[in-house]
Amino acid sequence: MSEAKKAKKSGFGRRKFLVGAATGVGVILGAGYLSRDLGRRYMAGMIHNLEPSYNNEAGPNLWFEITAENRVILHSPKVEMGQGVFTGLAQIAADELEVPIENMEVVHAATDRHVDPRSTGGSDSIAGLWNPLRELSATLREMLKSRAAELLDVERSALTVDAGVISGAGKSMTYGEVVAQTQESEWVVPDPPPLKDVSEYRYVGRPIARVDLQDKVLGSPIFGFDAALPDMLYGAVVRPDKIGATFLGADTSAAEGMPGVVKVVEEPDFVGVVAESQIQAEAAKKAIRARWQVDRNWQQADIEAMLKVGEGTAFEIQKAGDAEDLLSADGSADGDLITAEYSSPIGAHAQMEPNGTVAYVETKQGADDQVTILISTQVAKITRREVAERLGLDERQVNVKTTFLGGGFGRRLHTPNAMQAAVLSKAVGRPVKCFFDRKEEFQNDTFRPPTHHVLKARLNGGRIEALEHHVSSGDVAFGSPFIPELMETVLGADLGAWRGGMIQYRGIPHHRAVSWRVKLPFATSWWRSLGLLANTFAIESFIDELAEKAGADPVQFRLDHLADDEAGRRMRGVIEAARDRARWAEGAGEGRALGFAASTDAGTPAAQVVEVSVERGEIKVHRVVCAMDPGLAVNPDQIRAQCEGAIIMGQSASLYEEMTVEDGALTPTIYGAYRMALMRDAPKEIDVVILESTDEPGAVGEPPLGPIGAAIANGVFKLTGQRLRSLPLRIASTNQG
Amino acid sequence: MEELPVQISFTVNGVAQRVEVAGDTPLLWVLRDLLDLKGTKYGCGKAACGACTIHVDGEAVRSCSFAVKFAEGKEVTTIEGLSTEGGLHPVQQAWVEEVVPQCGYCQPGFIMATAALLEKIPSPTDQDIDDNIVNVCRCATYYRMRKAIHRAAEIRGQGSEERS
Ligand code: FES
Ligand code: FES
Numbered sequence: 001m002s003e004a005k006k007a008k009k010s011g012f013g014r015r016k017f018l019v020g021a022a023t024g025v026g027v028i029l030g031a032g033y034l035s036r037d038l039g040r041r042y043m044a045g046m047i048h049n050l051e052p053s054y055n056n057e058a059g060p061n062l063w064f065e066i067t068a069e070n071r072v073i074l075h076s077p078k079v080e081m082g083q084g085v086f087t088g089l090a091q092i093a094a095d096e097l098e099v100p101i102e103n104m105e106v107v108h109a110a111t112d113r114h115v116d117p118r119s120t121g122g123s124d125s126i127a128g129l130w131n132p133l134r135e136l137s138a139t140l141r142e143m144l145k146s147r148a149a150e151l152l153d154v155e156r157s158a159l160t161v162d163a164g165v166i167s168g169a170g171k172s173m174t175y176g177e178v179v180a181q182t183q184e185s186e187w188v189v190p191d192p193p194p195l196k197d198v199s200e201y202r203y204v205g206r207p208i209a210r211v212d213l214q215d216k217v218l219g220s221p222i223f224g225f226d227a228a229l230p231d232m233l234y235g236a237v238v239r240p241d242k243i244g245a246t247f248l249g250a251d252t253s254a255a256e257g258m259p260g261v262v263k264v265v266e267e268p269d270f271v272g273v274v275a276e277s278q279i280q281a282e283a284a285k286k287a288i289r290a291r292w293q294v295d296r297n298w299q300q301a302d303i304e305a306m307l308k309v310g311e312g313t314a315f316e317i318q319k320a321g322d323a324e325d326l327l328s329a330d331g332s333a334d335g336d337l338i339t340a341e342y343s344s345p346i347g348a349h350a351q352m353e354p355n356g357t358v359a360y361v362e363t364k365q366g367a368d369d370q371v372t373i374l375i376s377t378q379v380a381k382i383t384r385r386e387v388a389e390r391l392g393l394d395e396r397q398v399n400v401k402t403t404f405l406g407g408g409f410g411r412r413l414h415t416p417n418a419m420q421a422a423v424l425s426k427a428v429g430r431p432v433k434c435f436f437d438r439k440e441e442f443q444n445d446t447f448r449p450p451t452h453h454v455l456k457a458r459l460n461g462g463r464i465e466a467l468e469h470h471v472s473s474g475d476v477a478f479g480s481p482f483i484p485e486l487m488e489t490v491l492g493a494d495l496g497a498w499r500g501g502m503i504q505y506r507g508i509p510h511h512r513a514v515s516w517r518v519k520l521p522f523a524t525s526w527w528r529s530l531g532l533l534a535n536t537f538a539i540e541s542f543i544d545e546l547a548e549k550a551g552a553d554p555v556q557f558r559l560d561h562l563a564d565d566e567a568g569r570r571m572r573g574v575i576e577a578a579r580d581r582a583r584w585a586e587g588a589g590e591g592r593a594l595g596f597a598a599s600t601d602a603g604t605p606a607a608q609v610v611e612v613s614v615e616r617g618e619i620k621v622h623r624v625v626c627a628m629d630p631g632l633a634v635n636p637d638q639i640r641a642q643c644e645g646a647i648i649m650g651q652s653a654s655l656y657e658e659m660t661v662e663d664g665a666l667t668p669t670i671y672g673a674y675r676m677a678l679m680r681d682a683p684k685e686i687d688v689v690i691l692e693s694t695d696e697p698g699a700v701g702e703p704p705l706g707p708i709g710a711a712i713a714n715g716v717f718k719l720t721g722q723r724l725r726s727l728p729l730r731i732a733s734t735n736q737g
Numbered sequence: 738m739e740e741l742p743v744q745i746s747f748t749v750n751g752v753a754q755r756v757e758v759a760g761d762t763p764l765l766w767v768l769r770d771l772l773d774l775k776g777t778k779y780g781c782g783k784a785a786c787g788a789c790t791i792h793v794d795g796e797a798v799r800s801c802s803f804a805v806k807f808a809e810g811k812e813v814t815t816i817e818g819l820s821t822e823g824g825l826h827p828v829q830q831a832w833v834e835e836v837v838p839q840c841g842y843c844q845p846g847f848i849m850a851t852a853a854l855l856e857k858i859p860s861p862t863d864q865d866i867d868d869n870i871v872n873v874c875r876c877a878t879y880y881r882m883r884k885a886i887h888r889a890a891e892i893r894g895q896g897s898e899e900r901s
Contacts, residue, residue, distance in 0.1 A: 080840075081840055082838075082839030082840030082841065082876045083839070084839070209833070209836055210836060210838070212838070212841065213833055213836060213838065214833065215841075216838035216841035216844055217825065217829040217832045217833055217837075217838065217844065217848060218776070218816065218817070218820060218825075218829065219775075219776025219777070219815075219816035219817060219844070219845040219848075220776065220817075221841055222775070223778075223841075223842055225778070225779060226769075226775040234770075277766070277770065278766050278770060279759070279762055279763075279766055349875075350875055351840075351842075351875050352778070352780050352786065352788055352840070352842040352843045352873065352874070352875050353778070353780075353840075353842045354779070354780075404840070404841065405840060406778070406840050406841075406842030406843075407840045407842060407875045407876060408840075409875070437782060438780070438781040438782060438783065438785075438786075637836060641836065641839060641878075641881070644877070644878070644880045644881065645839055645876045645877045645878060646877075647877075648877035648879055648880065649875070649876075649877045652877065670781060670783055670785050671780070671781050671785040671786045671873050672785045676873060676875070677877060677879070678871055678872075678873065678879070679866060679867055679870045679871065679872075679879045679882065679883065680867035680868075680871075681879075682877070682879035682880055682883070683880065684863065684883070686880050
């Protein structure tokens with residue numbers, strides 16, 4: 001590890017540790033969480049003038065509990081949405097704490113014990129906690145050791161730690177025993193101790209099985225949809241099916257007397273019903289006649305007209321040399337001017353668990369109301385604030401307990417449904433569970449915005465002299481009602497629509513990227529990797545077009561345009577690794593072709609080779625080779641799993657998925673009609689090569705989604721000669737296959 | 738309009754159950770909300786995703802679209818009843834070996850669908866898998882699932898050899 005990296009501190013000072021008696025067994029070790037420098041690290045070079053402010057939460061943040069049975073419970077500030085964060089954090093903590101990973105248990109932190117000022121997203125869960133968690137764990141280990149020295153009456157230097165047991169001079173104690181015999185005032189917090197070298201770790205770097213694996217095959221984890229409280233009722237809220245609908249009021253008379261109905265609740269901005277069962281709540285909801293004001297009957301053509309490079313406001317996100325002049329069509333520059341346009345559609349999250357909440361607003365005689373929110377959310381902190389504001393309470397009266405997430409992908413970066421459930425609960429004085437149904441989930445999604453791209457290049461002597469990418473996209477970050485918070489939340493690793501929009505071949509002397517911003521009439525937001533898939537599709541398809549024009553091998557052509565700097569070298573590493581593993585030079589089998597693409601996202605480069613064919617007019621993906629360089633691989637097996645999932649999800653978005661606007665509504669509203677990749681569509685072979693060119697973990701969950709669309713399109717071009725420039729990719733009917 | 742409550746008796750995971758509920762109530766809600774078996778998931782409510790897959794008399798059924806009255810006198814198995822005291826079901830065992838789940842929400846449905854498939858076709862080909870396993874997984878764990886299905890067939894085969 002380099003000296004510079006060793007010296008990096010995550011910002012935990014001595015005073016931030018707090019040790020107190022826990023309810024029940026064991027003790028709590030807490031620390032204020034201030035990760036300013038880590039956040040800045042991601043920001044560097046990615047944005048020019050936006051500066052997030054991290055607030056240090058008042059009060060202790062709970063990280064660890066150690067029980068008398070010597071189990072270590074880690075309260076994770078990051079939510080588990082499938083990305084395997086619980087497993088990675090358990091590995092990191094177990095290694096510094098010197099406990100067997102089997103003794104670790106990871107749970108979601110509730111907001112009354114711990115608030116992460118950031119959310120979960122942007123692929124930075126492990127990367128962002130790598131240093132803070134190691135430091136916390138090492139500090140706790142040293143505290144336990146010092147205290148054990150007193151209790152055992154053995155010199156501290158004579159003590160060793162192994163598997164959660166401290167021994168020396170023929171005596172020993174477990175961590176749990178130390179904790180059980182220690183009062184709050186007896187702990188001594190040392191300066192942060194030196195961290196172990198990565199080579200000393202037993203768990204980090206190994207393909208440890210997921211800590212939630214057994215539970216997940218038994219069906220036992222509690223997701224938001226499974227959460228329950230005693231005496232719970234079921235709520236349903238009427239949601240609009242038209243774009244831009246404003247709630248005016250409702251006729252609720254038909255619903256009032258229906259079986260099981262406890263109360264119909266009408267608020268200025270929504271109407272809902274509470275009933276004894278889910279079915280009864282749904283039935284009563286259907287009987288409510290809500291009145292909506294809809295100012296415009298939006299059609300797909302309206303959206304497409306708005307979404308054009310040249311419409312809206314422009315922001316230059318990258319510039320080197322004089323691309324603008326060289327690419328003007330006045331004929332004064334040498335070489336061939338080549339231009340092309342690309343596009344991508346509206347995408348739905350379609351995560352399997354719909355959004356919803358179990359809420360309980362408990363009114364207490366002579367005391368403050370207490371609110372409990374059980375929810376699968378990526379933003380516990382924002383949710384807590386929204387509920388508190390809506391009910392006119394202090395945030396401390398609201399405790400948000402996060403459950404497992406049945407998929408996140410950005411859909412749960414804003415969960416205002418918690419407020420609605422809380423309002424319903426308050427109205428009936430009992431816990432209420434209130435969820436979206438699938439149709440509402442599709443219609444009220446915060447969609448991946450559609451995009452339009454214009455690319456221009458000047459080719460001179462077989463090399464790209466100038467390249468320009470213009471992307472027009474619906475808002476991502478700026479569309480959010482929580483700009484400041486979501487900025488600090490997600491800007492750490494991305495900038496919404498631009499993501500993947502810059503030119504990564506910085507060996508091209510003149511290059512430039514421009515982002516055009518359009519405000520669409522429906523909500524658009526983060527969708528696993530955001531602009532990365534669409535931007536990479538456009539740029540990497542265009543690079544292939546240029547290689548074709550230049551008569552060059554597409555892989556070599558890419559290598560020839562990389563800059564000789566760190567990012568360029570890492571990109572070269574993945575390009576060559578994918579090329580070699582896929583035996584690019586040998587080409588594909590009969591009736592098939594290979595396609596290539598590469599991208600860098602949140603600092604992680606990825607390159608992919610796909611093998612495609614066209615069968616009965618449909619594009620089939622048979623094999624994907626993915627080389628990715630996320631830096632130190634905390635859990636190589638889970639990195640592979642993330643690559644496999646991202647590749648198939650990206651394939652799904654590239655080949656099948658598309659929402660359209662019809663008569664003011666977003667459609668379709670059900671799986672199947674919203675076609676997604678199924679088992680039969682998934683490649684039978686996915687080969688992941690992990691490169692570790694840095695000694696700190698980087699982004700994993702989104703980067704491998706980047707290249708897939710372009711790689712498929714490039715393969716299809718090689719096979720059929722058809723250059724497909726819009727997603728989802730569809731073959732014009734020919735005799736192929 | 739909802740049907741009137743009726744008494745319905747059936748077995749769930751080997752235990753006799755009697756519920757009083759409108760006969761057209763989807764079995765999914767009876768299992769989840771009345772019998773507190775939360776392993777069976779809601780994904781769409783319209784038989785379009787398979788998250789709610791269970792077994793009724795050994796057949797894979799999408800319980801969101803299966804009225805409880807049709808379960809009268811039948812044997813229902815949910816994910817909670819798939820493993821036995823002897824340990825995990827071969828499908829669950831294979832899922833663990835291949836480290837399939839990500840978020841995990843869809844997994845009970847896939848595991849139940851696969852268990853039913855293997856009863857009918859003990860050694861499915863890739864084509865059999867493509868034709869029969871048509872649930873939705875948004876985390877897109879299909880690549881590992883396919884491997885796990887083949888592995889489950891193997892484990893099952895070994896088990897039956899030992900028994901015979
Ligand atoms: S919930 Fe039953 S098939 Fe989707
Ligand atoms: S594991 Fe998340 S939906 Fe399948």
